[in-house]
Amino acid sequence: MSSERISDAELTIMEILWERAPLTATDVAARLPDDRAWSLPTVKTLLSRLLSKAAVEHRADGRRFLYSPLIGREDYVAHESKRLMDRLFGGKFMPLFAHLAEQENLSAADISEIERLLREMKS
Amino acid sequence: MSSERISDAELTIMEILWERAPLTATDVAARLPDDRAWSLPTVKTLLSRLLSKAAVEHRADGRRFLYSPLIGREDYVAHESKRLMDRLFGGKFMPLFAHLAEQENLSAADISEIERLLREMKS
DNA sequence: ATTCTCCGACTACATCTGTAATCGATTCGA
DNA sequence: TCGAATCGATTACAGATGTAGTCGGAGAAT
Structure with missing residues (x-):
């Protein structure tokens, strides 16, 4: 499903969510591997791209979002x-x-x- | 070697050169698979990108070039x-x-x- | 010699990717 | 209540990629 390709940077995010979900953007950033210590804005950009590719979904939790993988x-x-x-x-x-x-x-x-x-x- | 990644479109060109080389740009274009019937300029662009990635080399043959793969x-x-x-x-x-x-x-x-x-x- | 054709080189341009800054709204701490 | 911290959203921007047009020069045909 969802033939949009997931890029390399996006895969890093997916791996984190596959290991543990749901997570907030901040949680995801905290779990980045050392060799990919991206800024929080970067993580948010990647998450929103994954959202538009329907690779993850998010659910509101107060004023932030909890992200979960949609693709296994x-x-x-x-x-x-x-x-x-x-x-x-x-x-x-x-x-x-x-x-x-x-x-x-x-x-x-x-x-x-x-x-x-x-x-x-x-x- | 040559850690530059070869893109999908570029791979199409490489496959043609792996099958038979050396070839001119026009020859390469003539051998494109039907589902990738690119224009000659496109083929030339891809060949020059492959050149700069050191994935192919070219040798002058009169006023055109013969291309051969450098990467096996x-x-x-x-x-x-x-x-x-x-x-x-x-x-x-x-x-x-x-x-x-x-x-x-x-x-x-x-x-x-x-x-x-x-x-x-x-x- | 002049025109036509073909070649490589250069330019174009939209989209995707990597990486981030900024901004407006909100909530939390003081 | 008022500033500080935090969110998501929007914008940014350079490089890679897919796809092609244009241009100046060199050969070929006449």
Whole structure:
């Protein structure tokens, strides 16, 4: 849903709301990671952009707003993963897996974990 | 290398050059997919942006230029895949794999193919 | 030699993104 | 009650992006 793309800075805000919601703008600002210590106005701008993209909603609480995500993290992750697969791997899973497997140099532990997942899936 | 991000429109151009290079701007335009039938000026703008990002190079051929990729597709794909893994899966492969496996609803054939790849990797 | 055509370079311009300042209203503390 | 702190809303502004037009020069055709 809501095909508007969420930008990188906006994603930072979403991550905070996915971890804990509802939050006020000030709360969100307080939870920013250290490498993104934005000013409060910046956080408010991002929140209002997310509002207009229908990625979050807000509800009045006295004279401020409490923000909550409207898009679930799972949905977003699925969407972005699919986008990568479509853009770079012809939309197919196997080439993506092959690429990752080669690139990531899987450890023996990883391999057994994958095998376990596969067995689980078969049943 | 060359940390400048390649945009979506620029990627369309790169895909064409990855498939066949060197090409002139006109050649590139002629090979655009139907859903991106841009004007020649647009193609030229994108090529010059890619030039300044050092993603392609050009060599004079009479009075026009022949463009070739400087960044390999493999490198780009690796970079973008890692970016997704970092942004959404804490930089770790297993959660990404688990997500994809669940999402993509692997067929029996896929599963055997994965198992084959894994066996190959162990040796 | 003159005109036509084609090329790359430069310019354009709306939208999105990152990052923030300011402003008018409100409420809280004194 | 009166100033201080705080809110949300509005405005700002540079850089990236999508998409294209224009212009001056060089080759090609006549």
